[in-house]
Amino acid sequence: MNRDQAAESVRQLLVQIEGRPEEVGKLREGLIETPDRVAKAWEFWTSGYGMDPAEILKTFEDGAEGVDEMVVVKDIPVYSHCEHHMAAIFGTVTIGYLPNKRIVGLSKLSRLVNVYARRLQVQERLTCQIADAMVEHLAPLGCGVVIKARHMCMESRGVCQQGHHTITSALRGVLKTEPDARNEFLRLAM
Numbered sequence: 001m002n003r004d005q006a007a008e009s010v011r012q013l014l015v016q017i018e019g020r021p022e023e024v025g026k027l028r029e030g031l032i033e034t035p036d037r038v039a040k041a042w043e044f045w046t047s048g049y050g051m052d053p054a055e056i057l058k059t060f061e062d063g064a065e066g067v068d069e070m071v072v073v074k075d076i077p078v079y080s081h082c083e084h085h086m087a088a089i090f091g092t093v094t095i096g097y098l099p100n101k102r103i104v105g106l107s108k109l110s111r112l113v114n115v116y117a118r119r120l121q122v123q124e125r126l127t128c129q130i131a132d133a134m135v136e137h138l139a140p141l142g143c144g145v146v147i148k149a150r151h152m153c154m155e156s157r158g159v160c161q162q163g164h165h166t167i168t169s170a171l172r173g174v175l176k177t178e179p180d181a182r183n184e185f186l187r188l189a190m
């Protein structure tokens with residue numbers, strides 16, 4: 001992102017939102033630094049495009065011997081933006097996987113979430129991308145991802161259904177095909 005160009009675009013949007021006809025193109029005092037701040041914030045909110053999931057999910061086998069139970073990290077905070085309105089999406093992600101000799105540091109899972117959350121998203125794709133990255137880079141026997149999130153574009157406009165959560169899930173491998181593994185994960189995730 002070219003931050004200066006992004007800031008100029010924000011400035012033009014602000015003029016459309018709040019421009020004063022008598023001073024075309026001028027922003028009022030309180031908004032003067034807003035374009036730069038907004039551009040900087042969007043640089044962060046979309047920094048996932050420059051992140052490499054392979055780098056984050058470097059696996060290690062130490063400690064993986066004998067791990068044949070599901071590893072579940074519950075309620076990882078997630079902050080993203082919808083690609084239809086650029087409005088905030090926020091909630092939690094639960095990731096579970098059944099290791100196949102390879103395990104990954106638990107903090108890496110929240111970093112993996114950020115790789116895909118810090119982009120313009122739809123919740124369904126975000127859910128699948130996290131699951132598919134787990135499969136690609138960790139090759140587990142099975143993997144599941146559940147996201148519970150609130151969408152400001154839905155809640156603050158139109159019908160204003162406050163507190164309405166959208167729940168999406170993506171199941172891969174034995175978590176999709178084996179009812180016991182699937183039920184265990186969903187019970188832990190919900």
Ligand SMILES: [Zn+2]
Pocket residue numbers: 082083084085086087151153154
């Ligand atoms: Zn939206």
